[in-house]
Amino acid sequence: MSQEEPTLPEELLLLALDPSRGKPFCRNRYLEFGMAGAALAELELRGRISESRGKVTVDQPLLPGDPVLAQVLDLLPAPEKKRGAGGVGSPHWVRRTGRTVEGLYLDHLVDEDVLTRETRRFAGLLPYHRHPAGPRNWSAQARERFVTAEAAGFPDPRGRALAALVSAIGLSRFVARDGGRSRSAMRQLVREEWTAHAVHRAVQRDRASRSGGGG
Numbered sequence: 667m668s669q670e671e672p673t674l675p676e677e678l679l680l681l682a683l684d685p686s687r688g689k690p691f692c693r694n695r696y697l698e699f700g701m702a703g704a705a706l707a708e709l710e711l712r713g714r715i716s717e718s719r720g721k722v723t724v725d726q727p728l729l730p731g732d733p734v735l736a737q738v739l740d741l742l743p744a745p746e747k748k749r750g751a752g753g754v755g756s757p758h759w760v761r762r763t764g765r766t767v768e769g770l771y772l773d774h775l776v777d778e779d780v781l782t783r784e785t786r787r788f789a790g791l792l793p794y795h796r797h798p799a800g801p802r803n804w805s806a807q808a809r810e811r812f813v814t815a816e817a818a819g820f821p822d823p824r825g826r827a828l829a830a831l832v833s834a835i836g837l838s839r840f841v842a843r844d845g846g847r848s849r850s851a852m853r854q855l856v857r858e859e860w861t862a863h864a865v866h867r868a869v870q871r872d873r874a875s876r877s878g879g880g881g
Contacts, residue, residue: 672804672808673704673708673732673734673735674704674705674707674708674711674824674827674828674831675701675704675705675708675734675767675771676771676774676775676780677704677808677811677812677828678697678700678701678704678828678831678832679697679701679768679771679772679775680775680780680804680805680808680809681805681808681809681812681832681837681841682697682700682835682837683781683797683798683799683805684798685798685799685803685805685806686798686799687796687798688781688782688784688795688796688797688798688799689796691837691840691841692835692836692837692840693835693836695764695872696834696835696836696865696869696872697768697835697837698764698765698767698768699760699761699764699834699835699865699868699869699872700764700831700832700834700835700837700865701764701767701768701771702759702760702763702764702767702768702865703760703831703834703861703862703864703865704827704828704831704861705735705738705767706722706756706759706760706861706864707827707828707831707859707861707862708735709730709735709738709739710861711823711824711827712730712735713725713726714726714730714739715739715742717756717860717861718753720755720756720757720860720864721753721754721755721756722742722753722754722755722756722759723745723752723753724739724742724743724744724745725745727739727744727745733774734770734771734774737770738763738767738770741759741763741766741767742754742759756860756861756864757864757867757868757871759864760864760865760867760868761868761871761872764868772795772797775797775800776797776800778800778802779800779801779802780799780800780802780803780804781797781798781799781800782797782798782799782800783795783796783797784796784797784798809841812828812829812832812841813841813843815828815829816829816842816843816844816848817843817844819851820851820852820855826855826858826859827859827861827862829851829852829855830852830855830856830858830859830861830862830863831859831861831862831865832852833849833852833853833855833856833862834856834862834863834865834866834869835865835869836869838852838853
């Protein structure tokens with residue numbers, strides 16, 4: 667990986683993918699939502715965006731040095747000159763851009779040899795990809811960082827954002843070590859972290875659509 671500290675989307679992806687099989691532990695559509703939410707959380711931590719009443723606005727349009735984050739920031743609407751105008755609904759943006767954001771980070775980690783890409787075919791026809799760990803396997807380090815933060819109660823904003831996103835996409839039972847108590851605390855963080863709450867709403871809408879309860 668090119669930087670000293672992985673970004674939140676990179677951490678979430680490393681936690682979500684089975685390093686041997688290259689398949690997400692959670693539903694892939696939910697991982698896509700989570701990746702979009704993680705990118706928003708990273709941009710907020712870097713002071714590039716803010717959220718108010720469900721609307722995301724770009725506060726600092728200067729592109730960050732991180733090339734992937736720069737591409738993500740470019741997916742958000744440019745800031746309006748009039749204060750308080752513009753912005754985009756966070757759940758809508760998460761649903762609309764999740765697949766794109768996930769693709770950007772998968773390509774990046776494959777390029778960095780953190781992941782590899784295996785192309786397979788469904789029923790011998792439709793191609794799809796799996797992403798097992800690559801030569802520079804960072805999966806174990808990502809899990810170790812998460813477990814350490816979990817044991818400390820997720821004391822910092824970055825750790826809380828990641829824990830909330832993990833819970834929002836249904837990944838907590840695969841990565842949490844402290845059982846039900848820890849997962850309950852992570853569910854509470856979903857309500858406190860707007861990025862994870864947006865992901866949670868996108869997941870709920872998808873579930874309702876698949877069960878025939880909505881469009």
